[in-house]
Amino acid sequence: MWMVPVAAGLGVVMMAGTVWAATSVAQNVFVGAQPESVLPASSIAFAKLDLQPNGGQLAAYAQFVNRLPDSMREDIDPEAEPGKELVDSYIEEAELDGITYEEHFEPWMGQRFGAATWIAGSEDAASSHAGEAVALAVEADDEGAAEESLSEIQSQLDTDPAFDMRDGFAVITENAAALSDLESQISSGGTLDENDTYTRDMEAIGTENLASAWMDLEQFAALGAESSGGTGSGGLDGYGGVQQPDPLESLGEYEDVSGRAAIALRIEPEYMELRGDMFDVSVDGAGFSDYELPDPGLQMMGDLPDDTMIAFSGTGVSDLLGQAYEDNPDDFGDLDQMMSELGLTMPDGLTSLLGESTAVGITDLGGSLDQFANGMSGMPSLQYRAEGADSAAVEDAVQRMWEGSYDSPPGVSSEGPVTIATSGTTGTGKLGDDPVFKQTMADTGSAHMGMYMDLRPIAESADEDSPEQWGALGASVGFDDKAMSMQARWAPDGNA
Known part of the structure; x- marks a missing residue:
């Protein structure tokens, strides 16, 4: 019975992109940078959401909407904005005074979002004892408005987040040390979209996706091993929970892990599909090539x-x-x-x-x-x-x-x-x-x-x-x- 609400929930989420696309064609939706262009090539995990489709995707979304059950189509609000609910939730949780989506986000926030994790170059830049740093990239259609709004939000927070405007994106980190480390990572190794391994893996699963993610299993397993030895607070140490085992700890149990994983969510005219690939995977010295398939x-x-x-x-x-x-x-x-x-x-x-x-x-x-x-x-x-x-x-x-x-x-x-x-x-x-x-x-x-x-x-x-x-x-x-x-x-x- 749980499959019906799960399917319905997925469908409604997917429709957010469709509704936005249908009302934004006149706003030059077919071009623009991607968040991996402002995040480091040294990233060991990356995820993005792209609600700015090209022409072919837009047509596919429209046809898929027509195949949805009537009860789901009735629940779709044609005036809905994809980021509003998430932003409103954040404003409430952070107890921000005088901050609203309409005034502080809607004027500048675009439709492409990305997040990346990499091994920090310094202890101050790390989010936890495991040594990882994290950055969020949000497309900014108006960099001046974005900087003004984020500065106002920054002044109200007890924490010390840092941000910078880079090539049409607001790049946000946990602190100034992490932002400085991101700059050093890019200066020495380039951006993620210049990482040949990443681009080859993502091309293998298809590039016209609503959402996608990529992970370096070897480095993530090492990070998981570090995380499992921590105190259980902050960063990746707090990922699991009382009733949810931490997948990092399970991955960290293996001594020798290599390979990469990529996953993508896409909409075709007749179906919605989640596609995932694992490349060159080896665990404790054993890989797919060792088996007679x-x-x-x-x-x-x-x-x-x-x-x-x-x-x-x-x-x-x-x-x-x-x-x-x-x-x-x-x-x-x-x-x-x-x-x-x-x-x-x-x-x-x-x-x-x-x-x-x-x-x-x-x-x-x-x-x-x-x-x-x-x-x-x-x-x-x-x-x-x-x-x-x-x-x-x-x-x-x-x-x-x-x-x-x-x-x-x-x-x-x-x-x-x-x-x-x-x-x-x-x-x-x-x-x-x-x-x-x-x-x-x-x-x-x-x-x-x-x-x-x-x-x-x-x-x-x-x-x-x-x-x-x-x-x-x-x-x-x-x-x-x-x-x-x-x-x-x-x-x-x-x-x-």
Whole structure:
């Protein structure tokens, strides 16, 4: 059920850029500098938001808006300004007296924003004991107005932030030492848009994005190791929280990490997509090139029943897990135990159960989605398909898993090389024939693993007036010897 508000929230955020673009074409929206042009090439992490689209993006945004569910389009305010809510929140939190968005931000604030982290050259410039410095770049259409407003805000703060105007951006740091260090970093190494590695990575994931981010994993892992040894206050040490483990600490547990990661959020006419790539990644000396990668493809997912609500699929998963197991068997204690309970041993048991290509589709969560939402669910209806699996091993595993249960175990059958286990009632058509599935899972031919979720029955259970308009969510992951690529996509069907 949480997927509906999540999708709605993402859509509303994306529409902020669309609304602005539609009302600003006459203001020379097709040109302008990017925030990486004023941030250092030595940055180890960078993120930006670009609400100033080119002509092609503008057309794509407009078409995507028409595909949104009616209930979402009704909530879009055509007069909304993307930065106002965020600025108003900051003004309230900082308790700024006499500062308003309309007077102190609207006259100068542009539509491009960026933030970067780098290893500080001095202790005074660092945000925490880990040694990182941070800068924010905000596009300034009127540098004089920006300087006047930021100076007024600066005079009211207990902290000592510093700022400077650079090539159409207001560059803001935590203190004067950090701003001076930024200047030194740029003087010695240039700006981030001059970093060949950064530009090559970003070009690989596409450049016409609404939001994007990039990270040097090796340096960030080192920073995480430093952060995990701190007091838990300030900078990256306070990133996690009571119920949220700090990802930096997890990354810092590895002794040898290399590579980079890049991620981008874009809008196409028929879907919104999150794309992420990891380049030249190696962890503790092991990289993608050390594994014998299987041929990609998620064709098995399309053979699931046409009423599938949630689907997972993978090709060569047993081979990849088997290779990883042979390299580090101690890391697979839980999987070892589970396979033993099913009467199988690692790693051969994986091939017996998963085969060369695998897919599982849930067609009904415990009898009906309404029952599931009300906490009265039984066993879900599902179908499991595995090409090249051992039918006898699958059937034996099923019997063991359902031993002592009041529910009947799935029936196991075969269609040529494909072993099929079915529980409950499933459709007789194929999921791959559904136009929404085709659109959501398009361009996944190079993927090794994938997930699909049909939002239409979920929206129906949430009492949406037009549940058929919500379309579906899909995600996939693929590998080659140098990179891993991830794709997540929402394809609504509001006005198709």
